[in-house]
Amino acid sequence: MEPINPISMEQPKGPSFRVEDGHTVKWANWELHLKADQRAGMIISQAKVRDSETGELRSVMYKGFASEMFVPYMDPDEAWYFKSYMDAGEFGLGGTALALVPLNDCPRNSYYMDGVFVASDGKPLIQSNMICVFARYTGDVGWRHSETFLPGFNIREARPNVTLVARIAASVGNYDYIFDWEFQTDGLIRVKVGLSGMLMVKGTPLENIHQAPNQDDMSGTLVSENVIGVVHDHFITFHLDLDIDNTDNSFVKVNLVKEETLTGQSPRKSYLKAKRNVAATENDAKIKLKLYDPSEFHVINPLKRSRLGNSAWIQDCPQWHRG
Numbered sequence: 001m002e003p004i005n006p007i008s009m010e011q012p013k014g015p016s017f018r019v020e021d022g023h024t025v026k027w028a029n030w031e032l033h034l035k036a037d038q039r040a041g042m043i044i045s046q047a048k049v050r051d052s053e054t055g056e057l058r059s060v061m062y063k064g065f066a067s068e069m070f071v072p073y074m075d076p077d078e079a080w081y082f083k084s085y086m087d088a089g090e091f092g093l094g095g096t097a098l099a100l101v102p103l104n105d106c107p108r109n110s111y112y113m114d115g116v117f118v119a120s121d122g123k124p125l126i127q128s129n130m131i132c133v134f135a136r137y138t139g140d141v142g143w144r145h146s147e148t149f150l151p152g153f154n155i156r157e158a159r160p161n162v163t164l165v166a167r168i169a170a171s172v173g174n175y176d177y178i179f180d181w182e183f184q185t186d187g188l189i190r191v192k193v194g195l196s197g198m199l200m201v202k203g204t205p206l207e208n209i210h211q212a213p214n215q216d217d218m219s220g221t222l223v224s225e226n227v228i229g230v231v232h233d234h235f236i237t238f239h240l241d242l243d244i245d246n247t248d249n250s251f252v253k254v255n256l257v258k259e260e261t262l263t264g265q266s267p268r269k270s271y272l273k274a275k276r277n278v279a280a281t282e283n284d285a286k287i288k289l290k291l292y293d294p295s296e297f298h299v300i301n302p303l304k305r306s307r308l309g310n311s312a313w314i315q316d317c318p319q320w321h322r323g
Contacts, residue, residue, distance in 0.1 A: 008108065009137060015109040016135055017164055022113070025133060027164045030183050031057060034131065034166055036115030040065035040239075041093030041168045041179060042131055049187045058312075059243040061189065066093060066179060067239040069172075073200070073232040075219035080202065080230065085172075093170040093177070099129040105169060106132035130168055137162045142185070163190075174198045175234075193236055202228045245304040245312040251279040252298040253287070 017027035025032050029050040037043045047061040069087040073080060087093065094115055100106050111134070115127035142161035147153060164183040169176055178194035206212055207225040220230040242249060259273045276298075279285035287297070304312035 011109050011135075015111070017111070017133065019111050019113075019133065025164070025166070027135065027183070028185050029187075030164060032183070034113065034133065036094055036097075036113065036117075036127065036131055036168075037065065038094040038115070038117040039088055039092050040067065041088075041097055041170055042066075042166060042181070044166065044181050047183075047189065058245055060187070062241040062243040062247075064181070064189075064191075064238065064240050066193075066236060068237050069093070069177070070235040070237075071175075071232060072235075073230050075202065075230050077202075077219070080219070083200075087170075087172045087177075091172050093168070093172070093179070094127065094130065096172050097127060097130040097168045097170045099127070100132050100167070100169060106167060107134050107136060110134040131166060133164070133166050135162055135164050171197065174200050191238065195234065199223065199229045200232075202230050204228050242299045244299050245301040248301055248303045250300050250302055251285045252300055253277045253279065253285075254296050254298060256294040 017025060019025050023033050023035050025034050029052070030047070031050070032047040033045045035043050035045075043063060043065040044061065045063040046059075047064070048057040048059050050057050066088060068089060069085075071085040071087060073083040075081065075083070085091075095117065097115065100112065102110065102112075106112075110132040112129040113131040113133070115130045117125045117127065119125040137160050140161040142159040144158035145156075147155035161184070163185075166181045167178065169178045174197055175195060176197035178192075178196065180190075180192040180194070182190040182192060184190065201223065202220065204222070204226055206222055206228075209215065209222050212218055212222075218228065220228045223229040253276075255275050255277070256272055257275050258270055260270045261268055277284075300311040302311050306312070
């Protein structure tokens, strides 16, 4: 491909975040505690966002981390049928997180944090520079609006989407997982997991797909001569202990359902309506995701109300996308 010219994000006044006591990160309207963990890799705790009207720090999340990563391989052969890995529990996302490379893994003006763990002999094990914290702007729009229906007025405003990112990269065997916890100024927390590294492959006498007697019986794709990339998946689960305005929280399942209009009520025959169901027990809170049953999930504090009477809430795991 054609060469790419170097790209650099400049911060003439330096980074806009600060780290106190080695673990407390303060940036824009966010305040949170960050630490390395041998199993989970990185733990975010005591995440709070500052209210734009009162200036009060309001709790959002008590603790959040990657609890497990399940990687099952789909091959019934004798040397493969048992290959199912629990990457966090068996290897540790922190124990396999090596030092990040400045300017490649993390941009300029990043803050680096070490992990201090316990080795098998009981002595301290230091994973240097395993976490980096930085603010970034990737060219995305945070918010914009142009007013075009007011004659004589030229109203246009656009705000860049600058976010704070805490990152680790865990090298578990052949795969490298890049975990990003991203905080936005609108109070949103976004968790991203990127996959890099190399495939775990299986040897085969095949040098061309047409040599296979039955392609439907193959356990994966022929990715090179004598090499099959076995079908598998990566299931990542997260522990999210949310504290929306303190600990009195409820879990709400919101379903998008079809409502039919009454005869003579409207020329319209039906419309969509969001129906809320507050979980009374843990059994009520069970979720089975369905593509054709759109829903989203809220964690609310019913004791905290806005001036309009709405509960303090946070949206979690949306299954539909709204304009």
